[in-house]
Amino acid sequence: xxxxxxxxxxxxxxxxxxxxxxxxxxxxxxxxxxxxxxxxxxxxxxxxxxxxxxxxxxxxxxxxxxxxxxxxxxxxxxxxxxxxxxxxxxxxxxxxxxxxxxxxxxxxxxxxxxxxxxxxxxxxxxxxxxxxxxxxxxxxxxxxxxxxxxxxxxxxxxxxxxxxxxxxxxxxxxxxxxxxxxxxxxxxxxxxxxxxxxxxxxxxxxxxxxxxxxxxxxxxxxxxxxxxxxxxxxxxxxxxxxxxxxxxxxxxxxxxxxxxxxxxxxxxxxxxxx
Amino acid sequence: xxxxxxxxxxxxxxxxxxxxxxxxxxxxxxxxxxxxxxxxxxxxxxxxxxxxxxxxxxxxxxxxxxxxxxxxxxxxxxxxxxxxxxxxxxxxxxxxxxxxxxxxxxxxxxxxxxxxxxxxxxxxxxxxxxxxxxxxxxxxxxxxxxxxxxxxxxxxxxxxxxxxxxxxxxxxxxxxxxxxxxxxxxxxxxxxxxxxxxxxxxxxxxxxxxxxxxxxxxxxxxxxxxxxxxxxxxxxxxxxxxxxxxxxxxxxxxxxxxxx
Numbered sequence: 001x002x003x004x005x006x007x008x009x010x011x012x013x014x015x016x017x018x019x020x021x022x023x024x025x026x027x028x029x030x031x032x033x034x035x036x037x038x039x040x041x042x043x044x045x046x047x048x049x050x051x052x053x054x055x056x057x058x059x060x061x062x063x064x065x066x067x068x069x070x071x072x073x074x075x076x077x078x079x080x081x082x083x084x085x086x087x088x089x090x091x092x093x094x095x096x097x098x099x100x101x102x103x104x105x106x107x108x109x110x111x112x113x114x115x116x117x118x119x120x121x122x123x124x125x126x127x128x129x130x131x132x133x134x135x136x137x138x139x140x141x142x143x144x145x146x147x148x149x150x151x152x153x154x155x156x157x158x159x160x161x162x163x164x165x166x167x168x169x170x171x172x173x174x175x176x177x178x179x180x181x182x183x184x185x186x187x188x189x190x191x192x193x194x195x196x197x198x199x200x201x202x203x204x205x206x207x208x209x210x211x212x213x214x215x216x217x218x219x220x221x222x223x224x225x226x227x228x229x230x231x232x233x234x235x236x237x238x239x240x241x242x243x244x245x246x247x248x249x250x251x252x253x254x255x256x257x258x259x260x261x262x263x264x265x266x267x268x269x270x271x272x273x274x
Numbered sequence: 275x276x277x278x279x280x281x282x283x284x285x286x287x288x289x290x291x292x293x294x295x296x297x298x299x300x301x302x303x304x305x306x307x308x309x310x311x312x313x314x315x316x317x318x319x320x321x322x323x324x325x326x327x328x329x330x331x332x333x334x335x336x337x338x339x340x341x342x343x344x345x346x347x348x349x350x351x352x353x354x355x356x357x358x359x360x361x362x363x364x365x366x367x368x369x370x371x372x373x374x375x376x377x378x379x380x381x382x383x384x385x386x387x388x389x390x391x392x393x394x395x396x397x398x399x400x401x402x403x404x405x406x407x408x409x410x411x412x413x414x415x416x417x418x419x420x421x422x423x424x425x426x427x428x429x430x431x432x433x434x435x436x437x438x439x440x441x442x443x444x445x446x447x448x449x450x451x452x453x454x455x456x457x458x459x460x461x462x463x464x465x466x467x468x469x470x471x472x473x474x475x476x477x478x479x480x481x482x483x484x485x486x487x488x489x490x491x492x493x494x495x496x497x498x499x500x501x502x503x504x505x506x507x508x509x510x511x512x513x514x515x516x517x518x519x520x521x522x523x524x525x526x527x528x529x530x531x532x533x534x
Contacts, residue, residue: 030472047382059356128366132364135360135362135365136358136359136360136362137362137363137364139319139324139358139362140356140358140362140363140364140374141352141364142322142324142351142353143324143349143356144351144375144376144379144425144429145323145348145352145376145379145380146348146351146375146376146379147344147348151379
């Protein structure tokens with residue numbers, strides 16, 4: 001009887017813990033969406049501070065260009081090598097160009113760019129904003145009559161939403177170039193044939209899908225980065241900044257994967273895009 | 275000028291402010307005293323709208339500001355300057371950019387020359403010259419507070435709120451900051467609220483003093499009135515921190531607590 005009541009008590013505690021945890025997660029999601037909608041409202045509300053946007057475009061875009069191109073290039077090389085090895089036994093190694101092109105344009109270009117920026121920019125946005133929060137800089141801004149969402153979040157959100165598709169174009173070209181160089185130099189594939197195949201398989205619809213995905217990933221990275229930066233308590237200190245920054249990178253990566261699945265389903269199955 | 279009426283605020287079930295009422299008359303320097311955690315800084319955050327009170331009212335002249343929309347509150351905030359405990363300077367900006375922040379946000383039609391002139395003027399008001407291009411990280415604690423004060427003055431506020439202005443500073447810099455608060459009060463005729471537990475500072479700068487304990491006001495008056503209030507918590511504060519000239523005064527209440 002005692003054992004039974006202990007089991008009942010511990011299972012009650014377990015359910016209580018789940019409910020508390022679920023409540024916490026749902027509250028966080030609610031606050032994150034509130035910040036997201038506040039950001040959308042502030043984008044269209046004057047004054048428009050283009051100087052802040054340009055600064056963020058340079059920080060996010062220009063400074064990430066090299067790492068995005070290098071990541072895209074080597075991803076394309078790996079795809080080329082793996083694609084050739086897997087297709088050769090079926091004597092369809094000629095399709096390697098199509099394999100590289102479709103994979104890089106529709107999936108890996110935006111995905112690799114988003115992963116790089118989630119680690120590089122999302123985490124840096126969280127670290128910067130959370131440090132401002134714990135050192136009362138955000139409070140100071142508010143006391144001076146400036147809306148922190150307008151001043152801090154809007155430029156970062158817009159810059160990520162603009163620069164992610166832009167960088168994806170570079171990463172996609174680097175990926176195709178990487179695949180081309182790997183396949184042409186390491187295997188017996190004709191360079192002109194590869195380029196012709198790429199040209200045949202590169203559709204406007206595919207590029208559009210790539211850009212839609214990249215823009216959505218950019219919004220997600222900025223929204224998560226800013227939310228995690230703002231959500232830290234003023235008493236969080238250096239430890240709180242570290243926890244928020246790690247949390248931001250992890251949540252961004254998961255958000256990108258979930259969003260990718262949702263977008264694939266919506267774009268391919270529901271809207272029928274190719 | 276500012277009336278705090280029956281304000282309550284609790285965090286996680288703990289009452290920090292428990293029906294606090296307080297008058298801040300125009301042109302006075304009011305020192306708000308109390309032990310650490312007594313809700314002094316929370317009071318400033320409620321006055322500036324950074325925190326919402328659970329109940330009660332805050333009046334700024336004829337406007338009740340505790341339930342204003344953010345947009346309307348931002349208009350009131352332009353009349354208020356605040357020096358934060360940590361100075362809260364924007365570390366990604368230079369000193370000049372920090373001081374010019376409000377002007378760059380709310381007076382966009384101003385030319386760079388006009389803004390620079392105001393920045394130079396406010397920096398010389400706090401006895402800082404030639405630091406315009408430095409970053410906050412390159413400044414000492416006292417200099418950071420001065421820059422924070424120059425930034426608070428940039429928009430010619432009617433009220434300046436000081437959150438622990440002398441905390442963490444050496445005695446010489448403390449005295450300099452106290453002198454600066456007094457000088458600014460005399461020169462600019464602004465209303466000031468100085469939140470502090472440094473009694474030396476409170477007696478140096480205040481024209482009115484208020485003591486908060488358990489989230490309520492337990493004493494209010496001019497410095498010479500405060501030392502005559504027979505309240506053990508207040509007198510403990512006075513005895514442990516007031517300057518010698520106050521402690522040496524012929525005062526029966528102080529003498530009683532001093533055991534003389």
